[in-house]
Amino acid sequence: MGRRTVAFFQVTCPHCHKPTLLGPNGQCFHILKGGVVCGYSLPILYHEGNSKYRDKYEKHTTPPPPDMVSGVYSWAPASGDYAQHQEFVMASGSLHLDPAFNYLFLWTTPRDNKPVANVFYASSGTVIAATVVLMPLNSKPQNYHHFYSNYEPHFQYLADGPGLIIEAPDGSHADFRVYRGERKPSSLLHTYHPNAQSGQRIV
Ligand SMILES: [Zn+2]
Numbered sequence: 001m002g003r004r005t006v007a008f009f010q011v012t013c014p015h016c017h018k019p020t021l022l023g024p025n026g027q028c029f030h031i032l033k034g035g036v037v038c039g040y041s042l043p044i045l046y047h048e049g050n051s052k053y054r055d056k057y058e059k060h061t062t063p064p065p066p067d068m069v070s071g072v073y074s075w076a077p078a079s080g081d082y083a084q085h086q087e088f089v090m091a092s093g094s095l096h097l098d099p100a101f102n103y104l105f106l107w108t109t110p111r112d113n114k115p116v117a118n119v120f121y122a123s124s125g126t127v128i129a130a131t132v133v134l135m136p137l138n139s140k141p142q143n144y145h146h147f148y149s150n151y152e153p154h155f156q157y158l159a160d161g162p163g164l165i166i167e168a169p170d171g172s173h174a175d176f177r178v179y180r181g182e183r184k185p186s187s188l189l190h191t192y193h194p195n196a197q198s199g200q201r202i203v
Contacts, residue, residue, distance in 0.1 A: 006092050006160055007106055010167035010183060014142040015040035021165070022141065024090035042144060044087050046079075049145075056145040057082055064120045074130055074148035076117040082146075085110055089133045089146050094160030095178060097192065103138040104158070104166075104176055104192055107151075117148035137176070138194065141168065158190050169194070 013020040013028045016038040020028040028038040043049035046057050061082050064073040076082050093106025110116050115129030130148035137144070159178055167177040175193040177183075 006162060007090060007095065007164050007166055009042070009141060009144075010165050010177075010179075011141040012168075012170050013038060013040050014140065019170075024087045042090070042141060044090075045083050050142055052143050053145055056143075060117075060145075060147055063118075064122070068120070068122045070122050073120045073122065074117055075120075076148065081116065085116065085133045086135070086146055089135045090144075093133070093135060095158045095164065095166065097156040097158055098152075098154070099156060100154055102194055103136050105134050105136045107132050107134045107149075107155075109133070119148060119150070137166065137168065158192075 008021050008023045008026075010019065010021055012018070013030065016028060016030045016032055018028075018030045020030060020038075020040075022028065022040075022042050024042065024044065027041040030038045032038055041048070043053045046054055049057060060075050061079040062075055064075070076085065088110050089106050089108045093108040095104060096107055097104055109131050110133060111131070113131055115131055116133065117130040118127050119130045120127050128150070130150055132149045132151055133146050134149045135144060135146035159180070161180075163181045165179040165183050167179065167183065169175060174195060175191045177188060178190040178192075179187045180189055181187045
């Protein structure tokens with residue numbers, strides 16, 4: 001079975017600030033002054049990330065601090081797993097909405113029903129196995145990173161399958177727009193406005 005790449009992100013390039021289409025492996029092809037290719041790509045490996053990505057990478061590959069008394073904390077047991085999972089969720093994640101926390105995210109189960117990480121609930125002191133890699137899309141593209149969870153019944157499925165383009169809000173529009181195939185009006189599948197908490201299924 002070939003690996004399909006599901007999601008591409010239509011974003012404003014963090015490097016050259018022009019609109020560009022980025023996937024887990026692609027890079028920005030805009031030509032800069034002087035004729036050089038921009039070359040920006042979304043971070044996957046630790047050293048590719050900015051300080052925020054590296055902080056999250058470290059957090060989600062390290063057990064929780066012993067003095068943690070509230071909140072939820074998830075981590076993968078091996079550091080190299082985090083990069084693999086980041087690539088995997090970008091390549092094959094399916095697009096969902098969490099209406100409780102009001103964000104779109106990609107999620108996937110890299111090992112089907114087998115655990116890939118641990119989740120610690122500080123209030124009860126319990127640790128459970130996590131099967132889901134979940135990457136919220138409510139941050140800047142250069143900060144996209146995942147955490148670990150299990151599937152929640154309130155998650156709402158929006159779309160998956162090859163050729164998905166997820167257009168993040170930018171200066172010209174405040175909603176997410178999800179396309180299939182090409183970014184044009186006739187291929188628009190969904191819109192989602194985080195501030196208005198309103199989504200619309202187009203087809
Ligand atoms: Zn660029």
